Amino acid sequence: MIGMLGYAPNIQLFGRRWCAHTQMLRRYLDRLGVPYVYRDMDRDPQARAQVRWWTGRDVNPVLYIDGNVLVEPTLEEVNWALRSHAYA
Template sequence: MSIVDVTPVPTRWAPRTRTVPVAIYGNRWCGITQLIRRALDRAGIGYDYVDLDEHPSVHARLEALAGGRLRTPVVHIGGEWLMEPSLRQVQAALARHGVWL
């Protein structure tokens, strides 16, 4: 479940059906955020994306969740929160939910 009440930007290439809910909170200028988004797009895994530059109010909520200092991206996969994960960490979290990247 998402912690924000904003309308996420639907992904361009991924189908809207998914086996596990995925949300990415990040910035357009963040290389790790874009790397993860491209990998999910290529794999056809649907996700919601919240650009923190466009929704600054979300930043404070994520900081509280992170215990103070927020580093992007924040990825939410099936109830699991990942703070500034590598692509390998995202792959492992998806695998725990039966989704392979």
């Protein structure tokens, strides 16, 4: 899906399959029809390393939207980030 600015934002969700917060965010993005890449931190060491580089710790979920890094975001924070990129 293309945002109002004419491009699809680079959205990546870093998380774990067993994490309820991660799964809730995946379902939420799916319901909104937002295209994203899911990075499983248990199976992808590079994803885990990227989160540690951003945050200094091993935390999930982390949502990356066009340069914004949201750590354990609320739905309000996710909506804000999507709107700030003219996506929602």
